[in-house]
Structure formats: structure tokens, C-alpha cells
Amino acid sequence: MTQTPTAKPTLSFWQIWNMCFGFLGIQFGFALQNANASRIFQTLGAPMDDIPMLWIAAPLTGLIVQPIVGYLSDRTWTGLGRRRPYFLVGAVLASLALFVMPNSPVLWMAAGLLWVLDASINISMEPFRAFVGDQLPVKQRASGYAMQSFFIGVGSVIASLLPWLLAKFGVSNTAGPGEVPATVHWAFYFGGAVLLGAIVWTIATTREYPPERLHAWDEAPPIAPRARDATRMRVLALAWLIAGLAFVVAVWTQGWARELYVLGGLVAGYGLALLIRTLVQGAGGFSNIMDDLYDMPQTMRQLAVVQFFSWFALFAMWIYTTGAVTQVHFGSTDTTSAAYNEGANWVGVLFAAYNGFAALAAIVIPWMVKRWGLRTSHLINAVLGGLGLLSMAVIREPQWLLLSMVGVGFAWASILSLPYALLSDSLPAGKMGVYMGIFNFFIVIPQLVAASLLGLMLKYFFGNQPIYALVIGGASLIVAGLCVLRVREPGAVIPAKAGIQSGVAS
Template identity: 50%
Template sequence: MASVAGAMPTRKPHMGKGGLAKISFGFFGIQIGFVLQNSNMSRIFQTVGASLDDLPALWVAAPLTGLIVQPIVGHLSDKTWNRFGRRRPYFTTGAVLAALSLFLMPFAPLFAAPLLFAAALLWVLDASLNIAMEPFRAFVGDMLDKSQHATGYAVQTAFIGAGAVVAAIFPWLLEQFGVSNVAAAGEIPDTVRWSFWAGAAALLFAVMWTVFTTKEYSPEEQAAFASADGAAEESLHAPAKLAEAGQGPSMAWIALGSGVAGATWAWGLEKELYLLGALLAAYGLLRGIGIVLAKGGRETGMLASIVGDFSGMPDLMKRLALVQFFSWSALFIMWIYSGPIVSQYFFGSADPTTVAYNEGANWWNVIYTVQNGVAAVAALVLLPFMAKRLGKVVTHMTCLLLGSLGFLAYFVLRDPNLLIVAEVLKGIAWASILAMPYAILASSLPQAKLGIYMGLFNVFIVVPQLLVATVMGTVMKAFFPEEPVWTMLFAAGSWTLAAFAMLRLRGRVPG
């Protein structure tokens, strides 16, 4: 990349292909970690004794950690500057902890409470991946001029897709080379063990490559760049008016959360709903505390600042938040249930100790690889072509509707080989979800708060996952016991709603 020494320019230098690759290569490793987690944890949980009904509750660790970690890391990284940089200290910390968690996960059956150990380690793993991931979104905005934001996020999406391909295909490749894909009851197959260990090494290497090959702009340089965009920055950097807010909405959130918990107890609903009630009440409580702090003149503290920034989000970001909500609801359903669905409906076994079940689990890894490979190519080729001709809004709508058809295909197809068609459609939607919302937002967010706004935007990724984890199990048990394929209908409907929510952005997004 261009040198950042010497006189301070008012615009960031244009970055070449090599520089674009360096600033996002770490995401290649982070995505390996996420995909190993997303495509194998249901398999691991079932191996160490979890039932299908237990899966949503066990998976709740992942979105809950993201909900807590991402805004905090975004807020802190905005205010960090030391000899290691602004975002890079968080890359490093998250990568080391995530690699250690991946290394330890295959040892879960050796512990006295293997299911508890695996669930706890999933919590640590997801927190670590979020610590590393959140600053990477802001890093692109930090390092690139606004004219290159769309390109930067497309390159990042390509690395995400490439990392996902490597992680998803690795267990299947190991089996082709003779590594055992079946283990005794309560044991994790060797294909999964070696995939996690190799993934730990790849994650650490990729992130550290970005850390050692990039140099961040100093606060003074960033201030000079921001001053050149003063009008745009000022329009979105108005101070949060938290001190003027009333406590009525805070009390309403607390009451709503208490009501959910009370209804869960009174009607004997699934215990996961207690978590949903607690989260609703906790948000109301934190909002109330933030208002009190702001009224007392402490609006710059972390809690008041995060609450204030959340309340003062740009209008465009609020509209995109609804799209993200429905988009990621479907993805979380996919990650929880797709492996068991492929094994049960296309390979004829719901028993994780059978050869057929594990063949289905590996086939899911293969077709998930197709989905991510398509996403990597679509991000660099298809999305720019569509966006140039249709605009970003119509492009994202179209991709989401194609993805909905991919979910519905699970009801029509019976040959597992034909599921590749479904994954191609879902891969196009996945590429758009990873790139298009960030391309829309990138040039609209104030540089000084890029980290916190990216962290808060990701709240609308993790909140729907929490809802799926707390509600989907209840819905399935009540209406579709032992028939997980119906979750694909919920996923298709969710992406369809996300597509139509994009209509609220018409006329507000250039291009």
C-alpha cells in the first residue's frame, strides 16, 4: 500500500490489488473458523449426546456473544491507538483465542461433561471470532477512500467465500484420502478433528499476515481525511440526544421482557424463551442507565455512548437493519438444521452413529462449499455487473429472492446431487448479503465512529439469530416434531421478507 508517512494528504491514496488483498486476507482465516463452527457444531453436539430439540439452545452462545462483543469492540477500537495500531490489536487477540478454541474443540469427549464443555468452548470461540471480525469491517473503511469502498467489500467477500470453501470441503477431502469419517458413539470422527486443528493454524496465519503486512493511518491522518469530507461527516456525526430522552421506552422494554418470561412460566413454554425475555428486559435496563448517565454529564462513557449511538443511528442504517434482520434469521436456520436435514431426508438416517448420517453430514459440507464458492465468484463478477445495470437496491432484492428459491428446493428435490442447484441460488444471495449492505453503508458512516456503527449494524445480525435459537425450537416441537425440513420454509419466507424490505431504500441509495 502507499506510504502514510510525510505530508498529510486530504484523500486516501488509491490502493492497488495487492493492498486490497492484504487488508482483507485475515478474513479468509476468520471465515475458516466460522464455517468450521457453523457446519460442524450441530454434528459435534449430537455426537456428545444432544438431541435435535437441544440444538437451538446450545447454539444460542454464538449470537449472544456477538450481541455483547461487537458493539463493545467497535466502541473500543474507535478510541484505540498505540504502536500496534487501531484495529490490529483486536485482530491479533481474537485470532489467538479463536485458534486455541478450535484446537481444543475435538477434545470435548474426553471431559467429564462433554456437552457442557463443547457448549462453553463454542461461546469462547464465537466471542474470539467476533473480536477479530468486527474491526475488519471497519478496517476497510479506515484504509480506503470512499471511491473504493464497494471494491474493498467485494474483495473481502471473495476472501470470505474462499475461506468458507476451504473449511467446508476439508472434512470431505480428508475422507477421500482415507481419514475415518465414522467414530464410536460419543467420539468425534477424525475428519472433524483434523479439520479443526488445520483450521486453527490457517486462521492464525491469515490474520497475522494482515497484521504484519499492513500499516494503519494515524489519528492525525484520519482527521485530515475526515476534514475533506466535512459535510458528509457532519451530517451523520450529530451528537446523540440521549440526555433529552425519556424513560418510557426503557420501562416498556423491561415490561415486555418480563411479560415474555411470565408467559413462558405460565404456559410451560420452552426454557429458551426465558433468555429472550431476559434480553428484552436487559436492553430496557441498559437504556435507562445510559439515559441517567447522559443526564449526569457522562454521555462519553462506554455504556452511554453505545446506547446514544444506537438511538442516533443514521436513517439509512435503520432501514437496512430490517433487511439484515430477516436475512440473518434465514442463515441461522440454515446453519442449525441443514446438516441434520440432509442426513435425514437425503441419506435416510437421523442417527449420528451411522455411516449414512455421517455421509449426509459430509455431503452438506460439500454443497455448502459450492454455496460459498459461488458467493466468492458472484461478489467479484455477478454483483458488480448487476449493480451497474439494476442499482444496488434491485440487485440485493433479486439475489435474496433467488436465495429463497434455493431454500424451497429442499421440498422439491430428492436426489442429494441436485441440492447443488439450491446451493448455487443461496450462494448468490449469500454474496449479496455479505457485500451489498456494507457497500451501501460504507460511504455514509462517519469515519470517527466507523467501528461502533459497524458493531451496532451487526446487532441486527445477531438479534435474529437469538430469536431463532430461542423461538424456533418451540415452534418445531409444537408443530413439526421430528420434521426439521419445515425450517426451510421459514428460511425462504424470511429472505422473501428481507427482499421486500429493500423497497424502503428506494430513492435513498445512489446507483
């Protein structure tokens, strides 16, 4: 009879490789979406100031889906395991969306398929973050997240380059009005196959520990509930709800831009959710998620501000780089022209480049952390990313934009790792999934704010010139770096060979 170990077993390199391999597929789909969705929308007739609203379904979906999936996966145990059922469902749906999206005949269908694609990617992605915490002991978690970052880089580089590579091999890169070029079609088909295949590989090669064993091995302290005053919380909830509804009414009656409905809806939605929680008695899925949100660790609260400015900048880059580069560096806004499509393909190369530089940065960042600590390292990397985006407004030769991507790559690698290292080991096994979903709020909310405000800012202050969205993003990244100095730094940093930080918590 095999004796159960008293501590979570360490895994070999190849076991960690297999458990993280699915992230290659997830990032493949995510990178294709980021680099090509705006191109598809413009091709189907979307004006530049409508692009942010067409993207809004993606972050809004993550805001809703991730905490729910995290909460459910914490409480799931099937013959396929705890997290793996969600991997599989998300992979199948995302692959189908990738196969269909470039064939969208009209704009509303493409926008709807972006929603399906992002929801499906979120269903798979959220449990993958918790999966590392489930499978690995504290001393190996940094290695697990480093492996995920490696697959993020590899998947992003290949996926972002695909349309450009296909054009080099003779696949048509232009099409008639309202038609997506064949390069994009074949890139999405290949991406759907890679996404599904990579996740199936992880499901087939990795086992999971049952919940009772994970609880026995739990190394994190329990999260102490904060004091609750039902009357005060109810008043606060009503204040949020009334403020949000008042703003929505103002947008409607004053004829303000419709993008602002999103901000009012966010405020009112939070107030309504908080109010419902104060009225609902007993436990349940919704009540537990709201309580966990209220009780989240102080470090997570401090990191929320850092995440806000970081992801605001990233969202600006993802949705406006195509418009900025094709207009400023290739001199065309005509989606049927060869110059526009050449520029759009070059954006894919740039996106591949920053992911490639991020993979290289992942080798350097552990050394930076060992020398300067987590906060200073993240400050340096965020500033490098900010300067990279700002430089795109000055550079005129497209090839020199690769230099801008060096800074963006360092920032991207840092954003994917150091906030989680700063969060440290404060998440218990029983709440690993739900807190990974809640932490996603601070990735999603800034994207919703960006989708609401960026189009208006460009329209009213910058003459609808998308290059200025990149300038705003650059400034936002620098602010994010400064805000990280407020965050309490956790304990000792382990040597570079072992990873970035002992006990990464997401």
C-alpha cells in the same frame, strides 16, 4: 521531509490483498463452526430440539462483543496500530478454541467452546470491517469489501470441504458413540493454523494511519444527534423492561419452553440498558454506545428489517441443514451410522458449494447493480436464495441439492455486500468501529430470535422435522428481499470494474 498528503492515498492491488488476507482465516474458522458444530452437538448426545439453544451463545456473544470492540478500537492507538491488536488477540483465542473443541468429552464443554470460538472470531472480525474504511478512500472501499468477499468465499469453500476431502484421502469418518470422527478433528486443527497464520500475515504486512490523520481525511458528514426527551425515554425504557420481565415470569409460571426466556431477556435487557442511560450523567463507553445507537442513520434503521429476515434465514440454514439432509436425503438420524456421517460430510460440500457460487455471484452482482440498482438487485438475489432453500424440501437426490445452493450463493454474496452499499458513506471515521458493531445488532438479534423460536416451531407444528426449518428460512429470505424496497437508495453507482458501489460503509 515527506509532506502529508491532503487526501487518503490510494492503495495498490497487493496492498488491498494483504490488508484483507486475514479475512481468509476468520472465515475459515467461521465456516468450520457453521458446518460442524451441530454435528458435534448431535454426536455428544444433543436432541434435535435442543440444538438451537446450544447455538445461542454464538449470536449473543456478537451482540455484546462487537459494539464494545468497535468502540474501543475507535479509541485505541498502540505500537501495533488501531485495529490490529484486536485482530491478534481474537486470532490466538479462536485458534486455541478450534484446537480443543473437537476433543470435547461432554456436550456442555463443546457448547462452552463454541461460545469462546464465536467471541474470539467477533473480536477479530468487527475491526476488520472498520479496517477497510480506515485504510481506503471512498473510491476504493468497494474494491476492499469485494476483496473481503473473495476471501470469504475461498475460506468457506475450503473449510466446508475439509472433512469430506479428508475422508476421500482415507481419514476415518466414523467413530464410536459420543466420539467425533477423525475427519472433524483434523479439519479443526488445520483451520486453527490457517486462522492464526492469515491474520498474522495481515498484521505483518499492513500499516495503519493514526487517528488524527484519519479525522483530517474524513469524507463522511457528521451524524446529527436526535432530539432527546429524558422523561419520555425513561417511560419507554420502563415499558420495555416491564414487558420483558412480565414475559419471563409468564414463561416460568406457565411452564412454557425455556427457549422463550431468551426473547424475554432481550426485551428486558434493552429496557434496562435504556433506563441506565437515562440515569447516567456524562460521557463514557456505555453512554456513548447507547447514544450512537439512538442516533444511528435512518438508512441503518430501514436496513434493520432487511437484515432481520435475512439472518433469521441464514441461521435456520446453518443449524438445521445437517439434520435435514441426513434425515431426508440420506435416511439416517443415527450419528454413529455411515449414512449419517456421509450425509454430514455432504452438508460440508453443500456449504462449500454455496460459498463457491457466492464468489461467482460477486462477479455478476456489480453488473446487476449497474443495470437495476441496489434495491432491485438485492431483491432478486434474496428471492433466489429463498427459492433455493424451499427447493430442498422437494428435491430427494442429494446431488441435486447443489442446484439449490446456486440460489443460496447469490443471496449470501448479496447479503455480504449490498446492505453495506445501501448504507453508503454515512459513517464518520471516528465512529466507524462502533457503528460497525451496532450494525451487527441486526445480524445477531434475528439469530437469537431464531434460536428461541425455531426449535419450538418444529416441535409443535412440524413434528421435529428439521427440513421445515429450511422452508421457514426460504420464506424469510423472500420477505427480506421485499423489505429492501423500503430502503432509500443512495446516489450514483460506479462501473462494474470498480466494484459494487462507491463508498461502501462497512
